[in-house]
Amino acid sequence: NAGVMQNPRHLVRRRGQEARLRCSPMKGHSHVYWYRQLPEEGLKFMVYLQKENIIDESGMPKERFSAEFPKEGPSILRIQQVVRGDSAAYFCASSPGQETGELFFGEGSRLTVL
Amino acid sequence: GNSVTQMEGPVTLSEEAFLTINCTYTATGYPSLFWYVQYPGEGLQLLLKATKADDKGSNKGFEATYRKETTSFHLEKGSVQVSDSAVYFCAPDGGATNKLIFGTGTLLAVQP
Numbered sequence: 001n002a003g004v005m006q007n008p009r010h011l012v013r014r015r016g017q018e019a020r021l022r023c024s025p026m027k028g029h030s031h032v033y034w035y036r037q038l039p040e041e042g043l044k045f046m047v048y049l050q051k052e053n054i055i056d057e058s059g060m061p062k063e064r065f066s067a068e069f070p071k072e073g074p075s076i077l078r079i080q081q082v083v084r085g086d087s088a089a090y091f092c093a094s095s096p097g098q099e100t101g102e103l104f105f106g107e108g109s110r111l112t113v114l
Numbered sequence: 115g116n117s118v119t120q121m122e123g124p125v126t127l128s129e130e131a132f133l134t135i136n137c138t139y140t141a142t143g144y145p146s147l148f149w150y151v152q153y154p155g156e157g158l159q160l161l162l163k164a165t166k167a168d169d170k171g172s173n174k175g176f177e178a179t180y181r182k183e184t185t186s187f188h189l190e191k192g193s194v195q196v197s198d199s200a201v202y203f204c205a206p207d208g209g210a211t212n213k214l215i216f217g218t219g220t221l222l223a224v225q226p
Contacts, residue, residue, distance in 0.1 A: 004157070035216070041218060042216050042218035042219045043158070043203065043216040043219075044216075045213050045215065045216075048213050091157055093158075102148075102160045102163070103158075103160075103214060105150075105157035105159070107155075107157045
């Protein structure tokens with residue numbers, strides 16, 4: 001069984017460019033979570049999505065960041081006009097439902113902004 | 115919302131030493147509690163969990179007991195191995211949604 005797949009694993013962007021990070025949840029999972037891990041910091045929740053719906057975006061920066069989880073295809077975290085402070089590891093996790101339980105994490109996408 | 119405070123690292127131990135990583139949480143109600151582990155270059159993996167007071171989660175020799183009275187979920191292992199070197203995250207669930215609230219993580223380095 002394929003786990004949570006994230007790509008790209010590594011992404012380099014120059015300031016002002018756009019970054020798109022993709023996440024395919026585990027088979028049968030309809031809930032996706034995005035977390036950001038800054039150097040020397042823990043994981044910070046960003047957004048929780050179900051198919052075609054944003055359920056909780058309380059951790060998303062107000063500007064430049066957006067996320068979607070369309071009916072077909074992977075979830076996408078989009079960062080417009082990247083700045084150096086956006087350099088981080090972005091982790092996606094999925095779960096089969098909203099009941100309290102395990103989140104299954106991908107290996108992360110590491111964004112470097114030059 | 116729920117929050118967690120975790121023992122700061124790094125924690126450096128010799129092989130076969132006893133491990134304790136402290137974790138306390140703040141929550142409304144009674145959240146489920148989790149320990150996740152992150153090996154170098156990888157994503158997080160569930161290590162163990164407990165869903166109600168006095169439950170003990172255990173896996174791979176690690177244990178943690180849900181202590182409602184002290185709002186704690188300390189991670190312990192009797193004899194660590196070099197392969198246990200990783201970052202350990204304590205996390206209560208976030209309430210209404212299934213999101214997990216992670217601590218800062220504790221880096222464990224086990225030396226042979």
